[in-house]
Amino acid sequence: MFKFLRKIITLLILIGVAVFLLKQFKPEIALFSIFESKPLELTETAQVIEQINKLAEYSSTTYFQETFIIKEKPIPYFFGTTELVITGKVTLRVGYDFDDLKEDAIRIASDTLHIQVPKIKILDSYSNPEDFKIVEASNYWAENEMQAAKIDLINKVKRQAVDDGILQTAEKSAADNLKRLFTAFGFETVNIIPYSSI
């Protein structure tokens, strides 16, 4: 009886090892494709323009970073923990929102154009679904936890960018660009007055 049981266990282990090796080194051989779902397709739905906004955002710098976030939580009613690992590419656009420009922000004194620029800020910080990759996520993680992790990842890059001095870099770049632009517009001397000096 013991011999028979041993043979069965050996056989099962050998099959397990063979399947594992096959999946590792020859993944194109679809052993279990019959149980797999067909590729997902979206049902046709309308696309609605909800809002049209008139903007005046001047971007002088973009900041791009690919990073990751790891979260851990205990498995409910069980010992141990489960990890959530997501990577994402985050883009920031930094510059001026000219809607914040004061009425008397532009003035001319002799041949010099003085522009009092608004406060530099992060105009956009975003990651689209195409930018994310799920490295590890068990079904213990709920949808809202997944979304929260993605938002945390974006905020992490935002904080990193501010620590890296992105606002100062963008402010300098914006001043240089605007000076060049207004010089091309026919002004001999252009004086950009930064928000911080007001």
Next chain:
Amino acid sequence: MRNLVFIFSLFLLLISCDSSHKNLEEQAAKVRSLSELVTAEYVISKILLVEDDAWYKIGDRKILYEVKASVKAGINFDKLKEEDIKADYKEKSIEIFLPRAEILVFKMEPQHISLKHERVSTLRNNFTHQEKLDIQKLGEKEIQAQINEMDILRDSERNVVVFLEALLQQAGYETINIKFI
């Protein structure tokens, strides 16, 4: 018996070699200088619906997301050449040939993707997180594919003209002529 232990140990060793997230490394940030003026934004909403059923499967799966995307368009001043601006400050006149407006930002942020409905029959597997992300990616592609059918570029160019005219008037110009090339 020794063989059995050896095979079992080998099997355990193989399955423990999953290094999926051990090699993650933070990449250095890339900073790029640019000169862009965004003048129009469209906020688009869309329902992402997947009905996963097939005649050979028992039961079905359905999932529904409501998503919002933002598209921003404007002018890239880096494409503006010196010869595109003809300014005569003494005569108070200026003529500018601007580059055409283009899509500068497309964003479909996680906070604007909300799961509204999910139903899975008993004999079917739940939607995995990867499948859910794939659905969102499909939605992103569909929205992007239809951007060109919208009037955002025309709106953006109109807004650029209004903005620059006001700015140049404030700077002292009286005759302002802005065209697109």
